[in-house]
Amino acid sequence: MSDLFVALGIGVAFGFALERAGLGSARKLTGQFFLTDLTVFKVMFSAILTAMLGTFWLGRLGVIDFASLYVPDTHLMPQLAGGAIFGLGFALAGLCPGTSCVSAATGRGDGAAVAAGLFTGVLLTGLSFTALQPFYTSGAGVVWTLPQLLHLSYGAAVFLIVLVALAAFAAAERIELRMRRRRHDPIAESAFPPSAADAGFREATVNPAARRA
Amino acid sequence: MAEARSAGRESLGEERQVKYSDPYVAGVGLGLVLLAAFVITGHGLGASGAFATTAAGTVAAVAPGYASSNAYFARYVGSPDGPWRDWLLFEVIGVFIGGFLSAALAGRLRRDVERGAGVTIRSRLAIAFAGGGVMGLGAVLARGCTSGQALTGGALLSVGSWGFMLTAFAAAYAAAPVIKGSWR
Secondary structure, X not given: OHHHHHHHHHHHHHHHHHHHOOOOOHHHHHXXXXXXXXXXXXXXXXXXXXXXXXXXXXXXXXXXXXXHOOOOOEOHHHHHHHHHHHHHHHHHHOOOHHHHHHHHHOOEHHHHHHHHHHHHHHHHHHHOHHHHHHHHOOOOOEOOEHHHHHOOOHHHHHHHHHHHHHHHHHHHHHHHHHHHHHHOOHHHHOOXXXXXXXXXXXXXXXXXXXXXX | OHHHHHHHHXXXXXXXXXXXXXXXXXXXXXXXXXXXXXXXXXXOOOOHHHHHHHHHHHHHHHOHHHHHHOHHHXXXXXXXXXXXXXXXXXXXXXXXXXXXXXXXXXXXXXXXXXXXXXXXXXXXXXXXHHHHHHHHHHHHHHOOOHHHXXXXXXXXXXXXXXXXXXXXXXXXXXXXXXXXXXXX
C-alpha cells in the first residue's frame, strides 16, 4: 500500500514538472516538429542528463546500487517500429501519453481525446495481440546499453552524451532564434514561402530602403 | 456560434501570453523527479503502462476468462495485486493531480480545445483521438512511451530506448509538413 502512495507522490511531482514546462499544451509540443519551439527537446534532454548523471554519480559514491536499477530490455525491431508508429501518432495528437494527462487535467478537451484514443489503441492492440506476438517478442530481449554498443566504459559514454547534448542545446537555441526572425518577416510567414526567384521582389516589399537604393 | 466564441477566447489567451518556466530549469526538475523514482523504487517513470493496465482491468471486468488467457492482458490481470493496484496507474493519477495543481497555481486552468485557426473543435478532437490510438499501438510494440522508454530507458542508456526515441522523432518530423497547416 505504501508504495502506491509513493507512486502517487512521484506522479504529482512528474505532472507538476511537465505543466511548469508548458508541456500540457499541444500547440507548444507541436512547435518541436515545426522547429518553432524546441521546448520538448530542451526539457527532455536536460531531464535525461540530470537523471543519467545522478544515477551514475550516486552509484559511484555508493549511495545506490547501480546494478539493481531496472533497465528496460531491448527488443530492437519492435522498438524501432513501435517508435515510428508512436511518432506518427504523437505528431497527429500533439501530445504524448504523459502530457495528454496533464493537458486533460488543466481543462483541455484535446488532451482528454488523446487519452481516450490511447486507451482505445492499447485495448485494440491487446485484443489482437496473438497476431502481433511473434514480432513483439522478436529480438534478444536482454539489457543492452549504449556503452556496450559503442565499446566504451559507462563513464566515457556518459561524458560523450553530455558533450553531444550541450552542442545540441546550442544548436536548438540558434534554430529558435532563426525561426523567430523568420516569423517577423511577413512574406516568409505566408502560405507560399518565397523561392529564390522572387527574392528581389521580397527585398523590395519588405525593405523600402532597399527599393530606393 | 460556440466555436466562434471559443476561437475569440483563444486569441485573447494568446495576447495574455502565459509564461512557462525556463525549459532547462523545468527539465532539471523533471530529471530530479526521475532520479528520485530511480533511488526510491529502482525503476523510473511511465505513462502508457497505466493505459495498458486500465485496458486489462476493463477486459477482465467484462470477460475474466478471456483476459487471463490473452498473453498481453494476462500480465496485468495476473499480477499479485491485480490490474487496479498497479504502480504506474497510481503514478499517472498523480500526474493528473500534479498537472492540475501546477496549472491552478499559475492561473492556467481553462476549458478549451487547442487547435489551429481553420480547424473545428470536432475535427481537432477526432484527430487527437486518432493520434492517441496510433500512439497506443506504437507504445505496446515499443514496450513504453516517451516516459517509460525515452526518459527512463534514455537516462539508463538502453539501446532500445534510444532507438525508440530516434524513430519516434524521425517519424514525427516526416509527418510535420502534412500536419503544419492545421496548426496555423
